Amino acid sequence: GAGVSQSPRYKVAKRGQDVALRCDPISGHVSLFWYQQALGQGPEFLTYFQNEAQLDKSGLPSDRFFAERPEGSVSTLKIQRTQQEDSAVYLCASSPGTSAPNTDTQYFGPGTRLTVL
Amino acid sequence: GENVEQHPSTLSVQEGDSAVIKCTYSDSASNYFPWYKQELGKGPQLIIDIRSNVGEKKDQRIAVTLNKTAKHFSLHITETQPEDSAVYFCAAPAPNDYKLSFGAGTTVTVRA
Numbered sequence: 001g002a003g004v005s006q007s008p009r010y011k012v013a014k015r016g017q018d019v020a021l022r023c024d025p026i027s028g029h030v031s032l033f034w035y036q037q038a039l040g041q042g043p044e045f046l047t048y049f050q051n052e053a054q055l056d057k058s059g060l061p062s063d064r065f066f067a068e069r070p071e072g073s074v075s076t077l078k079i080q081r082t083q084q085e086d087s088a089v090y091l092c093a094s095s096p097g098t099s100a101p102n103t104d105t106q107y108f109g110p111g112t113r114l115t116v117l
Numbered sequence: 118g119e120n121v122e123q124h125p126s127t128l129s130v131q132e133g134d135s136a137v138i139k140c141t142y143s144d145s146a147s148n149y150f151p152w153y154k155q156e157l158g159k160g161p162q163l164i165i166d167i168r169s170n171v172g173e174k175k176d177q178r179i180a181v182t183l184n185k186t187a188k189h190f191s192l193h194i195t196e197t198q199p200e201d202s203a204v205y206f207c208a209a210p211a212p213n214d215y216k217l218s219f220g221a222g223t224t225v226t227v228r229a
Contacts, residue, residue, distance in 0.1 A: 004160070033216060042123075042206050042219030043161065056215060091160055102215045103149040103168065108160030 002026070004109035006092050012115045013082045021077045021112045025094030032075050033106060034067055035091040043091055049075060050098050082116045089113050119144050119211040123220025131228050136194040138223045140207035143188070150190045151217070152181060153206045161206060165192070197227045 153161035
């Protein structure tokens with residue numbers, strides 16, 4: 001079956017531009033996560049959705065970052081007025097369960113590589 | 118949240134030899150420890166995980182061991198092959214949290 005897909009795979013933005021990154025999770029997965037991965041580092045948590053509810057946005061670095069999942073499936077991460085420090089790979093992951101701690105496998109998409117010039 | 122530290126950052130092994138990666142975590146109540154493999158240009162993929170009610174788990178050439186007293190867990194890859202070359206991440210969720218905290222990663226290179 002289809003895994004997690006993300007688009008675009010690569011995005012180049014000029015400093016100050018707004019960008020929108022899309023995630024299509026595995027069908028039926030209730031939980032959806034966004035992570036940011038800097039070069040040579042492990043993924044860092046940004047935000048978590050359970051269906052359409054954003055339960056945790058503690059990892060969003062600033063109010064320029066905004067995420068939504070209006071119908072409980074596809075999610076969009078938006079970054080306003082991009083800065084050079086936003087350059088990273090943005091990973092989306094989904095999992096079927098809703099437990100805390102989340103011991104369900106998180107299935108990752110291929111990521112969107114954002115480069116801000 | 119959980120604080121996960123991973124060592125070494127790079128590991129080069131001869132094909133056929135074993136590779137071992139170690140991680141430590143901070144919260145003694147953590148009870149789930151996955152390992153992910155990330156190949157160039159791809160997202161992390163789960164390769165094995167362990168829960169705190171067992172001390173070791175094996176799946177063909179890979180195994181994970183857990184020492185809850187010392188708060189560390191390790192990934193063991195035996196009979197390494199060129200396709201094992203990748204970046205490996207350990208992770209753990211905080212006990213009452215949804216998100217995973219990842220280690221910084223280990224770049225494994227298998228020399229032919």
